[in-house]
Amino acid sequence: MIRHLLAASLLFAAPASLAAQETLPDNLAERMAGARSAEATARQMGEVLQANAIAQRQYAGMVAGDLGGGYRGALSLPGEDLGVWLTTIVGQPGGEDAPLVALAEYEIAQGEILAETIFPAGQAPVLDGDRVAMARAQIVAPRAVIAAPEASFCHDGEDAGESDRTSVTYLTLAMPPREDGSFEAYVLNGPFEGSAMPLGKHYRVDFDEFGVIGSPELLTDTCEIVRWAEDDPELAMSVYVTEFDAGQWPNEIHAFISAQLPMSMGVVTGDIIWPMAGGMIAPPVPAAEAGY
Structure with missing residues (x-):
């Protein structure tokens, strides 16, 4: 409301x-610490989303909108310098069994592109390490959410039935891995546009240091839309x-x-x-x- x-x-x-x-509750200090952790995570989610979006817009402009059938979105990792993001445009030319590659790479800071590399067709380097784990996560996380037996969805502000599962619009963000290699991917219920934003049915999917996927966790169980x-x-x-x-x-x-x-x-x-x-x-x- x-x-x-x-x-x-x-x-x-x-x-x-x-x-x-x-x-006020006796455990207020503990709850404030939890709120501060949520703030920090959300701030990083916003930074990753912004870097991904900037790189995707730039790449789409450079290729005149011809993203190709193997286009797999973008992912971002923090650079060595504070506030700098290293963003990769991911592709998979050749189909789902083909290697994931970097179609382009960007350095982004404060909403500005500092450097850009677009790889010629046939010369795109194959992803490895954290980047390939994150790229795979962004592909499989929404599929895991849709396939989860306990998953729930919304349609026109109300809980949706089984038939509405495949019509959901998701925005997936793979977060930078921790020191131990584990990380999360957020599967966000969309779309995020205009003067409305869905508050509910957003999921977090955990991945361990080996890239093994965990069960999707529903973070906000509501069909509210902020208008x-x-x-x-x-x-x-x-x-x-x-x-x-x-x-x-x-x-x-x-x-x-x-x-x-x-x-x-x-x-x-x-x-x-x-x-x-x-x-x-x-x-x-x-x-x-x-x-x-």
Whole structure:
């Protein structure tokens, strides 16, 4: 739901009263640590998404939109310098049994392309190491979600049946591996366009250091769609409020969605509400005191 003006001012009022502080949970420090971890993950998701999108737009322009039948999207790894992303346009010419190759490589920082290499046909280097693991993950993760017996989907804002599984639009992000080689791929329910964004049915799929896939985990079990009117004069003072019964603090999906919205967001967990804006999670306040 969207609330305006008064609700926004209540939700983001600080500091909380002494009575409000006494009603906050005892494990608040643990829950704040979880929220900060969710923020960091969401921030990296946004950076990967931006780098991938910039490289894909540039590559599409350089090849005049002729991506070819073997086009497999993009993946990004952090470079040696802080804030620099090394982005690869992935291809698989020759079909699903062919090797995954780099059609082009980019260095990207602060939304700008620092370097570009486009490989001639027949000279694209074969991917190895982290890049091949991430490229494979982006191919198999959405398939695993669709095939999972417990998976659920939405259609027109309502839970969908089995027949609607293959009509779902997914955006898949493989995250950079950790030091031990394990990583996650996020299978995000789309599309992300215009003045609407799906809040629910986003999944995380874990991969171990050997690239072995785990079971998809549903991170937001709702068919809510955040909608807004761009010409709403109260948009900046609006708060979209959602309930999250599956966790004690907002997860990375809430923070990621918050960073995409032109309004603030509130996530209710139990009897507290977490104010969010631009992907940042503020300390919670009692939901009743904030008017919820």
